[in-house]
Amino acid sequence: MYMMVSGPEEWVNPMAVAGANQSTFHLEATENPGALIKDIWENGMKVCFAIKRGTTVEYVAPWANQIDMSLVMAVEPGFGGQKYMEDMMPKVHWLRTQFSSLDIEIDGAVDPDTIHKCAEAGANMVVSGSAILRSEDPRSVINLLRNVCSEAAQKRSLDR
Numbered sequence: 001m002y003m004m005v006s007g008p009e010e011w012v013n014p015m016a017v018a019g020a021n022q023s024t025f026h027l028e029a030t031e032n033p034g035a036l037i038k039d040i041w042e043n044g045m046k047v048c049f050a051i052k053r054g055t056t057v058e059y060v061a062p063w064a065n066q067i068d069m070s071l072v073m074a075v076e077p078g079f080g081g082q083k084y085m086e087d088m089m090p091k092v093h094w095l096r097t098q099f100s101s102l103d104i105e106i107d108g109a110v111d112p113d114t115i116h117k118c119a120e121a122g123a124n125m126v127v128s129g130s131a132i133l134r135s136e137d138p139r140s141v142i143n144l145l146r147n148v149c150s151e152a153a154q155k156r157s158l159d160r
């Protein structure tokens with residue numbers, strides 16, 4: 001569950017009770033990331049920290065070895081159909097070079113035209129809304145996005 005909320009602490013247990021197996025919260029929204037991580041773990045869920053455009057990616061570093069995934073927003077949180085922010089890709093690349101086994105997700109304007117940039121930067125997971133929902137062949141879009149990410153991940157593992 002990706003929760004774009006302030007005060008994420010109050011949502012951890014309700015998400016677990018509702019059946020979520022992973023909690024994604026914005027790092028900017030908590031005063032105590034360490035306590036939030038512990039609470040999510042104690043509720044039996046994986047942990048993902050999301051960062052917005054204005055947050056430096058180094059802010060994730062102290063927690064990166066304690067979380068399961070980091071989400072780099074390629075749009076401002078809020079709604080679909082926004083313009084892709086290519087200048088967020090260096091954040092993804094930095095995370096991939098520093099934390100090779102971390103799941104790194106990109107959310108925002110991911111489509112057949114932007115997926116290669118996302119994958120080359122180091123993302124192994126993506127969120128896509130408009131590109132799929134507006135397509136006459138959603139399955140082919142999903143397969144393309146998945147295949148591009150998988151091929152990039154395989155190339156990275158061969159290059160190590």
Ligand SMILES: O=C(CO)[C@@H](O)[C@H](O)COP(=O)(O)O
Pocket residue numbers: 075076077078079080081082107108109110127128129130131
């Ligand atoms: O809603 C958000 C941003 O907060 C994301 O889920 C994406 O914006 C999905 O929509 P597209 O950008 O792929 O249209």
